[in-house]
Amino acid sequence: MHRLICFAILAAFAAVTSPSFAQEDGPPVGLCASDATSTDFYAAGWDYGTSNERFQSRTSINQGNVDQLAVKWAFRLEGGVSPHSHPLVSGDTVYIGTQAGQVHALDKETGCIRWTFQDPEMEEARTGIIVGTIASDDDDGEGDKATIFFGSTDGRMHALDAATGALIWVNYVGDHSMTMLTGTPTFHDGKIYVPISSTEVVYAMMPWYGCCSFRGNVVSLDAATGEILWRTHVIQEELVETGTHHLFVQTRGPSGAPIWSSPLVDPERGLIYVGTGENYSSPANGTSDSIIAMDMQTGEIRWVQQYLEGDAFNVACGMEDHGNCPEEDGPDFDFGAPPILTETIDGTPIMLAGQKSGGVYAMNPDTGERIWEEYIGRGGLIGGIHWGMAVNKKAGLLFVPVSDMLFPFNPAEGEPEPGLFALDIKTGKRLWQTNIEDACKGRELCNIGLSAGIVATEDLVFAGGLDARIRAYDPMTGDVLWTFDTLRDYDAVNGGVTSGGTIDTHGPVVAGDMLFVQSGYAHQILHGGNVLVAFQLKRDGQLTGDSE
Known part of the structure; x- marks a missing residue:
């Protein structure tokens, strides 16, 4: 259940105990004079392509100048202290x-609002x-429209005109009353x-709720219309009744x-x-905690590689003698990070995946056959x-961020190794590791480790930490x-004062001479905040922001 508050109790605790921080609403200031015009995007979405390698080649930030990064502007993100959205950056605009x-289109250089x-x-x-092109009926393609797409917690996908923010379509894509969209969609060839x-994994904590009936799924949409x-x-497998508790509450699985x-x-x-993630209820089946291949055109499942059998868990398992906790009772070791398709140095295709268990795996993308772990x-x-690993294919390196956060209900045993690791893509051999030094120094709601997704460039790796620090390696x-x-x-x-906090979720974005970091995440008893920070390389001393 890795994208939710792990236990609703902890969510309430975080809301009560998270220290207050500056969040002063100001007047609607900083409006831009023009719409977005650039259709040159530094990435298509969460990845910089469709392979999930998280490698950015289009940047001038390197080892020789990374210490010249400084804050260019900061934007206050409304509505809470745990923002999840991930920026999309074009030549002139940040979405x-x-x-x-809300979705904002911001001027890349100044942060002023182009549209909301x-x-x-x-x-x-x-x-x-994410961004894609909706083809027009014009033979010359001049009417083709750059379109941005995103999903919301209520299970709806939206398509907006990237230049103006005008709504093109919106469509509910769920087939269950508790559908939620958290993972970033992928656009390819006119389809999403x-x-x-x-959210059913959390709702199972309600003693009168008969857990559970949701089944994870993928939908393919027509990008032009939103049609499924x-x-x-x-x-x-067919959903069946598996028992009762509290006299009349029926369980399912x-x-x-x-x-x-x-x-x-x-x-x-x-x-x-x-x-995929864990099962919510018994019986645990053969497709949870798995990497699954599907046909792009039909959705037919081609192969399944399961890495942990018998993992069934929901939030009720954090409560004593709760009838909705499945007999397997965890350990909740789903795949939160997306799989990666890359190549070894000698050009052999290979698929990589990282699991909440700490397992890192390599597979044959044609068959799912295991290569190393x-x-x-x-x-x-x-x-x-x-949330996600990164690859430098030319160097033959897989970079692995590890959280291993000290957690009140952590079912795992053994010594934690929070930090960044480099593995040989071909063999899985550890080449180096850099453990995170404890820089919290008594700071409340601070922890060590790397949970957020990371980004690699030609000679750097950027990683945001649970201790609120962004680092370049x-x-x-290492x-x-x-x-x-x-x-x-x-x-x-955009007015007022805002604050940063824990860096988690999708991770940083690198684009040209700029770095974008979303700071603040109050879930899992961490430090809330609500700021998008834009860093830029100093240009002849023009920047006045801080750097460290």
């Missing part, structure tokens, strides 16, 4: 969603924002592949196996690949490996070359 049901889309029925723009998860082309449930992260698209093989640290409810040695503590107050370009 970002908020917990207030507000859906009064939308609770939160939760997924990362949407991973489906749910196919839906594939990863649990294909198998259920769960949500898909929390971005689908990997492989046009060469005609496949998409997803990672390596275990790092002890794993836990938020990792192990949580040498990819060959040396930390630059650090910035985002837990501070910022004068927001």
Whole structure:
């Protein structure tokens, strides 16, 4: 259940105990004079392509100048202290969603607002924002329109005109009352592949609720219209009644196996690949905690590689003698990080995946056959490996962020190894590791470890920490070359004062000479905040922001 508050009790605790921070609403200032015009995007979505390698080649930030990064501007994200959206960056615009049901288009250089889309029925723009082109009927293609897409907590997908923010279509894509969209969709060739998860894993804590009936699934949409082309449930066994508790509450299963992260698209093989989570109720089945390949055109499941059998868990398991806790009782070691398709140095295709157990795995993308596996640290409810790894294919390196957070209900045993690791793509051999030094120094709601997704460039790796610090690493040695503590107050370009906090979820974005970091995450008893921080390389001393 890695994208939700792990236990509702902890959510309430975090809301009560999270220290107050500056969050002064100001007047609507900083409006731009023009709409977005650039159709040159630094990434298509969560990944910089469709392979989930998280490698950015289009940047001028390198080892020689990374220490010249400084804050250019900061933008206050409305609606809460745990923003999930992931920025999308073009040549002139940054697109970002908020917990207030908004999507903003911001000028890349100044942070001023080009346009804002507000859906009064939308609770939160939760997924990362992706871009694709909707083809026009013009023979010359001049009418083709750059379109951005995103999903919300209420299970709806939206399509907006990237230039103006005008709504093109909106469509509910769930087939269960508790559908939630968290993983970032993937666009390819006029279609959108949407991973489906749910809140039922939390609702199971209600003693009168008969757990559970949701089944993780993927839907394929027509990008031009939002029409559902196919839906594939990863649990294909029939839902059956499995027992009762509290005299009359009926339990059901198998259920769960949500898909929390971005689908990997492989046009060469005609496949998409997803990672699944734990079952919500007994019996645990053969597609939870798995990597699954599906046909791009039909959704037909081609192969399944399960890495942990018998993992059934929901929030009721955090409560004493609760009838909705399945007999397996965890350990909740789902795949939160999306699978990666890359190559070894000698050109051999290989698929990589990281699990909350701390397991890192390599597979044959054609068959799912296991090639190697390596275990790092002890794993836990938020990792192990949580939101995403990165690859430098040319160097033959897989970079693995490890959380191993000390957690009150952590079912894992063993010594934690929070930090960044480099593995040989071909063999899985550990080449170096850099453990996170404890920089919390008594700071409340601070922890060590790397839970957020990371980004690699030619000679850097950027990783945001649970201690609110963004770090740049040498990819060959693991040396930390630059650090910035985002837990501070910022004068927001959209008015008022805002603050940073824990860095989690989708991770940083690198684009040209700029770095974008979303700071603040109050879930799992961590430090809330609500700021998007834009860093830029100093230009002849023009920047006045801080650097460390």
